[in-house]
Amino acid sequence: MDLRMAIVPVGRTDPVDVEAAVARIAKVLNKPVDLRPPVAVPKAGDDHARGQHLAEPFLAELRGTFARSGVAADATLFVADVDLYRPGTDGVFGYVDAAAHVAVVSVRRLREAFYKRKADPVKARARLVKLALYAIGRALGLPECREAGCALFTTTALADIDLKREQYCAACWRRMTTGAHRI
Numbered sequence: 001m002d003l004r005m006a007i008v009p010v011g012r013t014d015p016v017d018v019e020a021a022v023a024r025i026a027k028v029l030n031k032p033v034d035l036r037p038p039v040a041v042p043k044a045g046d047d048h049a050r051g052q053h054l055a056e057p058f059l060a061e062l063r064g065t066f067a068r069s070g071v072a073a074d075a076t077l078f079v080a081d082v083d084l085y086r087p088g089t090d091g092v093f094g095y096v097d098a099a100a101h102v103a104v105v106s107v108r109r110l111r112e113a114f115y116k117r118k119a120d121p122v123k124a125r126a127r128l129v130k131l132a133l134y135a136i137g138r139a140l141g142l143p144e145c146r147e148a149g150c151a152l153f154t155t156t157a158l159a160d161i162d163l164k165r166e167q168y169c170a171a172c173w174r175r176m177t178t179g180a181h182r183i
């Protein structure tokens with residue numbers, strides 16, 4: 001049985017960026033990916049003092065809202081344009097709840113402007129594709145990969161993302177296309 005992938009923009013995420021990413025993700029996965037209508041930015045996790053959102057409750061509320069919409073998917077990726085953090089971090093690129101098969105990524109830390117560098121939309125889009133491939137793989141229950149060029153390699157630093165290709169290594173692709181997590 002084929003799994004169904006859904007990508008859901010959160011709030012005022014640039015639709016052109018998300019559409020471009022969805023097309024490239026579908027190409028890598030070699031299957032259609034449903035781009036769903038945007039959902040509102042959750043109230044949960046909103047930290048006014050930091051100007052950020054706490055990733056775990058943020059994703060939990062998104063998941064609840066999406067579940068109530070009655071549209072099912074086997075793996076759901078939310079794409080937000082607000083800065084996320086987890087306890088003990090300055091900020092994170094995203095957060096995965098593998099048990100619930102959902103993940104959220106933020107475009108904020110993928111933009112050069114975030115680091116006070118000259119804007120580079122091409123680079124930012126490539127980063128979104130690679131981060132999304134990572135989050136989708138993890139949401140499907142796959143472990144991180146040790147291969148630096150693989151989309152499932154760790155995404156701790158921006159350099160990790162830039163190092164990757166827009167694809168899974170042969171071993172991860174095998175895991176994704178056979179066995180329990182088959183796409």
Ligand SMILES: [Zn+2]
Pocket residue numbers: 145146147150151152153168169170171172173
């Ligand atoms: Zn891999």
